[in-house]
Amino acid sequence: MTTIELARFRVEDAAVDRMVAERPAMVEAMRRRFPGCLAAYLTREDDGGWLDVVLWRSRAEAEEAARSIDTVPECAAWFRHISASSGLRHVEVVDAWPDPA
Known part of the structure; x- marks a missing residue:
């Protein structure tokens, strides 16, 4: 089932x-x-906060990515901009x- 990932965070203005x-x-x-x-x-x-909304083909793929996203160098580098995270959650469409399929 298609899944949406929601990640709320803050970034310093600079x-x-x-x-x-x-x-x-x-x-x-x-x-x-x-x-x-x-x-x-x-x-x-x-x-002023940020919400990253990512559409995934399945919840399993979303959860696998969440577990190993830090192994992607470009992603790990991008996360350094986040000054505070309010968490990550997955919701099924x-x-x-x-229709996203």
């Missing part, structure tokens, strides 16, 4: 431009290592438009 600039390389490396990654959206919340 690191925002670099974080955004390095995002495409990080996502490409993640997609190469984890082909179950279907889409990724970096969003900024009204309070029950209905969608358009």
